[in-house]
Amino acid sequence: MGAARVLEYEGFRKASRREPCPICGHPDWCGFNSYLCSCMRVSEGAFKHIILSNGQVAHLHRLETGMVAPGKQWEEFIIPEVEPAPVEVRDRVYRHFLRLLELYPRHKEELLRRGLREEEIKRNGYKSIPDHVNPWILCKKLIRSGLDLAGIPGFYRAKSNGGSYWTFNSSPGYFIPIRDAQGRIQALQRRMDDIRNGKYMLFSGHSDQGGCSCGTPAHVARPLEVKDGRVWITEGQLKADIAAAYLGAVVIGAQGATSWKPVVPEVLELGATEVVIAYDRDQETNKEVARGKRMLVAELKKLGITVREAIWRARSKEEKGIDDALVAGLEIRIV
Ligand SMILES: [Zn+2]
Numbered sequence: 001m002g003a004a005r006v007l008e009y010e011g012f013r014k015a016s017r018r019e020p021c022p023i024c025g026h027p028d029w030c031g032f033n034s035y036l037c038s039c040m041r042v043s044e045g046a047f048k049h050i051i052l053s054n055g056q057v058a059h060l061h062r063l064e065t066g067m068v069a070p071g072k073q074w075e076e077f078i079i080p081e082v083e084p085a086p087v088e089v090r091d092r093v094y095r096h097f098l099r100l101l102e103l104y105p106r107h108k109e110e111l112l113r114r115g116l117r118e119e120e121i122k123r124n125g126y127k128s129i130p131d132h133v134n135p136w137i138l139c140k141k142l143i144r145s146g147l148d149l150a151g152i153p154g155f156y157r158a159k160s161n162g163g164s165y166w167t168f169n170s171s172p173g174y175f176i177p178i179r180d181a182q183g184r185i186q187a188l189q190r191r192m193d194d195i196r197n198g199k200y201m202l203f204s205g206h207s208d209q210g211g212c213s214c215g216t217p218a219h220v221a222r223p224l225e226v227k228d229g230r231v232w233i234t235e236g237q238l239k240a241d242i243a244a245a246y247l248g249a250v251v252i253g254a255q256g257a258t259s260w261k262p263v264v265p266e267v268l269e270l271g272a273t274e275v276v277i278a279y280d281r282d283q284e285t286n287k288e289v290a291r292g293k294r295m296l297v298a299e300l301k302k303l304g305i306t307v308r309e310a311i312w313r314a315r316s317k318e319e320k321g322i323d324d325a326l327v328a329g330l331e332i333r334i335v
Contacts, residue, residue, distance in 0.1 A: 010033040011208050012032060012038060013031060014028075014031050015027055015032065016028075021039055021041075022061075022063060023037050023039035023041075023045075024041040029041070032063065034063065034064070035063050035064050036062065036063060037061045037063055038050070038059070038060055039059045039060075039061055040056065040057075040058055042059060043059045046059035046060050047062060048060040084152070084212050084213070084214060085148075085150070085151030087180060087184050089148075090153070090184075090185065090186055091185045091186065092147065093148075093149065093152045094152070094177065094185040095185060096145060096147060097142060098125055098175065098177070098185075100141060101128060101129075101130055101138075102127065102128060103126055103127055103128050104128040104131075107126065107174040107191075116241065116245060117245070120224070120241070120245050124176075124221075125177045125185075126176055127174060128174045129172055129173050129190065130170060131170065135167045135168045136158070136165050136166065138168075143166065149166045150210070152212075153187055153188075153202070153205070153211070153212050153213060154169075154187075154188060154203035154204055154214070156205075156209040156211030157210040157211075158209065159209070164210070168203070169203075169206075171190075171192060171194070172193040173191050173192040174191050175188045176219075176238050177189075177219075178217050178237055179221070180217075180269070181266045181269035181270050182269075183220075186217050187214035187217045188203035189202055189203070190202070190203055191238065200237075200238075202216075202255075215262070216254075216255035216256070216262055217262050218252050218255065218259075218262040218263045219237040219241075220240075221241045221244035221250065221251045221252070222250055223247065223248045223249060224245075225248055226248060226249065226250065227247075227248030227249070228247055228248055228249035229274075230272070231249070231252060231267060231270055232244075232247060232249050232250070232252070232275070232276045232278055232322075233251070233252045233267075233275055233276070233277045233279075234252070234277075234279060234321075234322050235254045235255075235256055235257045235279055235289075236253050236254075236256075239253055241253070242326070242327065243323050243326060246323075246326035247326065249276075250270060252266050252267065256292070257279055257288065257289040258292040259292075260293075260299075263296060264299055264300070264303075267303075267305065272305060273305060274305065274308065275307055276308045276334055277293060277296070277307065277309050278309075278322035279292075280322075281312065281319075281320040281321075308335065309334070309335055310322060310332050310333070311332070311334075311335060312325045312330045312332050315330075
């Protein structure tokens with residue numbers, strides 16, 4: 001027997017206690033189908049490593065020697081990945097999309113509490129994820145105004161008897177625009193109301209349903225008025241917006257301390273000659289954060305950029321971020 005079967009794309013199942021990951025044996029985090037496993041823990045033996053939208057790396061392992069149809073590659077059986085549209089296209093769609101939405105009072109109050117002023121909230125363009133309009137109706141509106149949602153991270157095609165329609169995940173929360181050095185909206189971050197799966201989640205993914213990933217873009221936050229010519233770097237988009245408002249400086253918000261790579265092209269695009277890194281003060285105890293910072297510093301120095309670091313004495317866990325330290329009026333030293 002042993003007749004090799006020709007593979008067809010098959011959706012991934014999440015590892016569970018009943019069906020643990022076939023590579024690492026753990027009951028969570030990983031995913032697999034009958035011929036591929038996307039393991040989050042074991043990289044040895046993987047044929048491909050994929051950076052997920054949250055910055056984590058998935059290791060792809062073959063589970064059987066099925067036959068790949070002539071002219072096809074194993075890689076094609078992972079997920080039919082759609083390339084994201086160019087940034088100017090994404091910017092146009094996201095602007096139209098955000099214009100259709102409003103900012104609910106509960107979200108506005110939260111932003112005011114974080115230390116932003118009303119005019120900054122308006123200018124930065126935060127909008128609530130709609131909880132009383134069907135997402136597909138909003139998608140229809142966008143398409144009617146001549147926009148194409150293919151290649152726009154966050155949107156995907158849901159299946160309905162025989163056909164499919166454009167939609168997006170409308171779990172409650174609010175959108176935080178992620179802008180590039182030119183102010184274009186390249187992606188959207190979401191601050192979730194229900195934080196059990198994480199406070200922040202990118203508007204991205206659903207690759208198995210015609211959606212695409214936005215990667216881990218860095219956000220360039222601009223103040224109303226630039227008083228400090230240096231470019232600051234922190235982790236988190238909202239944190240960058242708040243820090244920019246208080247510092248009067250351009251602040252780049254990395255997706256996380258480990259996703260430092262997308263920060264570099266934005267620094268270059270801004271033409272910065274001096275940067276100030278202001279990562280969370282828990283870097284002394286957080287190895288990943290410390291390593292991410294070291295690598296970013298080395299890369300920037302290689303490019304001839306002067307790198308400084310902001311430090312402050314956090315009196316509590318609530319003051320570990322530069323935004324909270326600034327709002328609390330702590331003394332920030334630059335070394
Ligand atoms: Zn695994």
